[in-house]
Amino acid sequence: DDSLASLVIAQLLFLQSESNKKPIHMYINSPGGSVTSGLAIYDTMQYVLTPVCTWCVGQAASMGSLLLAAGAPGMRHALPNARIMVHQPSGGARGQATDIAIQAEEILQLKRQINGLYAKHTGQPLPVIEAAMERDRYLSPVEAQEFGLLDQVLVHPPPRGEDEPRLGPEEP
Numbered sequence: 001d002d003s004l005a006s007l008v009i010a011q012l013l014f015l016q017s018e019s020n021k022k023p024i025h026m027y028i029n030s031p032g033g034s035v036t037s038g039l040a041i042y043d044t045m046q047y048v049l050t051p052v053c054t055w056c057v058g059q060a061a062s063m064g065s066l067l068l069a070a071g072a073p074g075m076r077h078a079l080p081n082a083r084i085m086v087h088q089p090s091g092g093a094r095g096q097a098t099d100i101a102i103q104a105e106e107i108l109q110l111k112r113q114i115n116g117l118y119a120k121h122t123g124q125p126l127p128v129i130e131a132a133m134e135r136d137r138y139l140s141p142v143e144a145q146e147f148g149l150l151d152q153v154l155v156h157p158p159p160r161g162e163d164e165p166r167l168g169p170e171e172p
Contacts, residue, residue: 005037009044016048023053032062035089035110045070061085069121069149076150078141084149087136089114122148
């Protein structure tokens, strides 16, 4: 949703203006949404100088999973019962044949672009990303960590005065 994306972008920019050293914490519980709105948030996350710490609480599906992966390295988290889902972009086309062809090329371009972003943030080779994105792929937090979408599965917050949260077991 464009209005929600605009609000998130404004908050990221405001929080950076308050302090460009203190991390911004972004809590994600999203079934996904508009690719262009998600990419606008993504671009802002990459633009701000402040590290963006991402937290999956509930679900990070579709564009939500890309935003989770786009957090600062070492600062991408999920709670133990969260679900993460990746897939290729979807869309519908109507109109004249030429218009449908234009829309199809646009969604294929977005697919290539998004696959490249997942490869960048997960460290996976592009062919692995392309295969994973062909259909809905649901991941547990541990599976998402192994895939490179996140860095830590958290069980408890850090005690006051400590920066590092306590990690959960490697297997749920």
